[in-house]
Amino acid sequence: MPEFNVVGKSILRNDAKEKVLGSARFGADMKLPGMLYAKVLRSQVPHGWLKSLDLTRAHKVPGVQAVLTAQDVPGLNAYGIVFKDEPVLVKDKIRKRGDPLAVVAAETEELAELAAKMIHAEIEELPGVFDPLTALADGAPVLHGQSNLLMEQKVVRGDVDQAFQEADYVVEGEYRTGYQEHAYLEPEVSLALAEGGQVTVWASTQNPHYDRGEIARNLGIGINQVRVIQTITGGGFGGKLDISTQILVALLAVKTGRPVRLVYTREESMIASIKRHPMMIKMRTGATKEGKLIALEADILADTGAYASQGPGVIARSVVHAPGPYDIPNVQVRGRIVYTNNPTCGAMRGFGVPQVTFAHEQQMDILAGKIGINPIEFRLMNCHKPGVVTATGQQLRHSIGMEQVIKAAKEKQDPEAKSLPGKHRRGRGISCMWYGIGYTGKANPSGAFINIVDDGTVIVLTGCADIGQGSNTALAQIAAEELGVDAGDIRMLSADTAMTPDGGPTSASRQTYVSGNAVRLAAAEAKKVIYDQAASSLKCSSEELKGEQGKIFIAHDPAKAISFKEAVGKCYYQGKMPFGRGYFNPSITSLDAQGQGVPYATYAYACHIADVEVDVETGQVRLLAITAAHDVGRAINPRSTEGQIEGGCIMGQGLALQEELIVRNGKILTPSFSTYLIPTTLDAAEIHPLIVEDQEPSGPFGAKGVGEPCLIPVGAAVANAIFDAVGIRITELPITPEKVLAMLKNKADA
Structure with a gap:
């Protein structure tokens, strides 16, 4: 196995110091001047028709600036990673306890919570179905469309019946697994600001580019009018791939013209968030x-x-x-x-x-x-x-x-x-x-940009969301190894839809492989510009060059060398931009x-x-x-x-x-x-x-x-x-x- 200078080394995580010292700013630490606080009214029944919402008493609570219902969602009023089947705010049919019925923005969190409690919901309860076998039976209450069967998938190879006849030993078992809560330390949180025709949302998320599309779709505006910036995220484990607070704060910010923040309580997080499939x-x-x-x-x-x-x-x-x-x-x-x-x-x-x-x-x-x-x-x-x-x-x-x-x-x-x-x-x-x-069996690409500024600092721009797993450090090591510099020379700019290319979701254990390849390809493109310049200075071909620890040298004659920084400076002097872009999509079929x-x-x-x-x-x-x-x-x-x-x-x-x-x-x-x-x-x-x-x-x-x-x-x-x-x-x-x-x-x- 080849030896590397940066890859394979246990360097210090680049976010370790601020987290250990407590200086890291999570979403709930963020405040903007004039910020309002949001709270959600949720259904207490698992299945029913929402007949009406009486907002009169909520509007009378001092400090309340907005009370929104489904009628206030100008766009689709639906979101979902695979199917757009979940409402931002319920318009008619309630399908689970915790479904959001209305959202309030007020001057304080306590006033917003009080106002949400003042909303009267008239609901006609329907029979529920709580067992998947029962849900497939004839006559079961149907949640969506014509059937409760969301999807069926098969994998068939060979002749199973014949093989079991030939088997000397056969064992059969029935196994059950239950729900599991993600239990991330940081509950869901978003902060939104609407100004100048633009909506900016800071969110604790695993996929800011997906969030951007869902916000735009439900606000009825262009994707180019929405910016999503991932805040430092206190864990995700898959639970922050779905929309939670992002669209609600964006709606409220547009409605009020003021910044709005929504932070779930622990109980609300556990009630409203997704779970592991039983x-x-x-x-x-x-x-x-x-x-x-x-x-x-x-x-x-x-x-x-x-x-x-x-x-x-x-x-x-x-x-x-x-x-x-x-x-x-x-x-x-x-x-x-x-x-x-x-x-x-x-x-x-x-x-x-x-x-x-x-x-x-x-x-x-x-x-x-x-x-x-x-x-x-x-x-x-x-x-x-x-x-x-x-x-x-x-x-x-x-x-x-x-x-x-x-x-x-x-x-x-x-x-x-x-x-x-x-x-x-x-x-x-x-x-x-x-x-x-x-x-x-689905495309899941990632892109990356590398910009090397004239003092030799390498800026990596990636949409990959680091949710505590250390991807920013790993991607920095990959870029440093490819370029032949130290990891300390790398600056990471990640998960900001206005600046970084789409890195896809931080899920499916894909980011080191997929975004890592995108970063390496981007670094290789930028490296070619620099190494061509270094080859000219050292009077050799670029293929003869090797880079380590910020130096570029002739592999068979290491004494002949130029610093990485000097080579970059020469590129800029001659008007050459050491810039790279890369994307990678795994080779798969459906x-x-x-x-x-x-x-x-x-x-x-x-x-x-x-x-x-x-x-x-x-x-x-x-x-x-x-x-x-x-x-x-x-x-x-x-x-x-x-x-x-x-x-x-x-x-x-x-x-x-x-x-x-x-x-x-x-x-x-x-x-x-x-x-x-x-x-x-x-x-x-x-x-x-x-x-x-x-x-x-x-x-x-x-x-x-x-x-x-x-x-x-x-x-x-x-x-x-x-x-x-x-x-x-x-x-x-x-x-x-x-x-x-x-x-x-x-x-x-x-």
Whole structure:
């Protein structure tokens, strides 16, 4: 593997100092002169007709400057990432608790809240539907169009029926996963200013260019009249891909002529924001007596709630990944995603893959046990290797680190942990995963500009939103490596629609790969101008030159050199602009009706091994340790990569053991961190991140991605470890003490 000067080095994150010192200005810290404060009136019923809104008392509250309803939305009054099916403000039909009915702007937050409470809504309640199976039944209340079926996706390869007849061992299972809240530290916030025919919105967002289009569409103005600037963002994990506050503050700013800010409370954030999709997964897997996997059949039913959001993309990714990172020649997967009157579900770290991984990785352990093969060896026998053809018919040729991550995780393990005397039992479980980088079978390009000013400073302009994952640092390292300068010479300007090209969404673990390639291509174009000038000065060809640490020199005669800064100055003196532009779009194809195609250009791979301790008297499960081995292609910043792995494991721990969002009749009963419990530092397992680098030829310096993969294997690894400890198979997430105790009792009574 080639050595680099900047890439592969654990440099300090370029936002670390201001965040550690508390000087970073998040959206809720921003104020403008004359700023108003907004609050939203939300529906308390999950399904109904909005007959009327009486605003009289709200207008009489002192300090109220505007009260807006659906009639005040001059444009489409609808938004959505895939389908425009969600209203900015409800005009007629309410589809979930928390739907926005009206929005108020006042001189203080307290007055705005009081005015919102003064609005009287006349609502005719309708029967709701809260179960996806019920939603598909004849006679069920229909939320949109003619059917509650939002989308169905299939992946079919080979002859599954024949393969199951030939299989020596067949296992069947039914698995369920629940909601998960994103629980970012910073709730949703936006601030808008309308002046001179322009609307500027500062937003905590994962995709400012998407926000710009939705704001313009709903204000009924041109995209060129809207500017969206991403504020420093305190976490997203997919939850800030959707519109929340952005359009509402823009409407109010235009109406009042004053700046308007809207900050969600924690409870409002949990009620109004999207969630991870609950899924019901039926899976059947077949193998020969020698341990070769030959057949997989799966049926996936997902609840998208009241609106589509990213649901179609989630179900598409789920069916593609349902076979796991294994060579299975005969596959039949059906995925359906359904509207209900439950909270809306959308993108969340893993995008449907944690759910199917929870199923297929338990199937792997059950099969291995029946055949009598060690679970690790069983996976090594069947995992993806170069030349494998996936269930979508895609042949994988390179950067397939599945074997490497399994072996790395295995080698890291201590001898098998023994159960303690008394009520505690210890066990160890394994789980593997694969994850396609980028959107499923859809174009997802990114652009970048490089401008090198005459003192040699490199300005990188990218639409990529850094939401805490460190993309600004990684992209700076990529630019610095390509240009042969230090990372400190790079200045990042990101996620401002008036200045930066579209970088696409910060989702699908795509930014290092996609925006990283765009930045590298832009840097290469600017570099050519500078190196041509340096070649002229050094009297050689540009092909003979190499750059390191701010110097450009002849590779075979390093003494002959010119500084990067001097070469840039000469370019400017001669009227040459060292400017570059680049864009990158992964090489993919769409999936056909049978799910055949090339949905992703490259895949990340991982293997996690979890150690747990089960208290057989209380049912409490402690996750003691996770060994997490990840093939990232190339770690641009190893320390940052390890941090991603550690953070993902902790979030996966929450999904596996703690985070239980309780919803009844469409109402969230756990809308705060006192009732919805996320892991704290006292809960967090000991995490051993292992970086495996099987370079991706199409990636920037070999890089792929790691943001989402690090969460995906945790749930299944924990479930398999619990079985190893106490011999019970938990098939529903989260794994609560109540479920463990019930299973232990059933085992004892059997």
